[in-house]
Amino acid sequence: CFKFHLYSGIRAGGGIGDELESPNGDPLELYRIVFDITFFFFIIVILLAIIQGLIIDAFGDLREQLDSVKETLETKCFICGIGQDYFDKEPHGFETHTQAEHNFANYMFFLTHLLNKPDTEHTGQESYVWEMYQSRKWDFFPIGDCFRRQYESGSGGTSTES
Structure with a gap:
């Protein structure tokens, strides 16, 4: 009986009074x-408002996570994790780094290439990356490193010939 009232009352939209017969002249009409009023108040107003609040709150949390990820992607390289302040010593340094040197799409295209290429035709580097990918190890990504850092830590841009 309770399941019927709950099911019919929520579906009807106006409470269970829409589903039941009219109580005109019934001695229990007041009850x-x-x-009807308590059902409408507790189930329709309070319970559904709580459920809507939970749903809205869940989407708010997702929005906050999305904003956090966007902010991280705007200030750090996704591939190497080096911050924007390191690259912005030169004009357009961070944009050049993320769009040319460590372009995320290039890494995805390479992994897609490996997925479509037979294992027997892999080169040495492809075999290494494929094995790492199969074991879900991401060590082939240059985390914390890039050519610019290697260049600066190496000879510093000066070559000495004898």
């Missing part, structure tokens, strides 16, 4: 009116 029926009180029941």
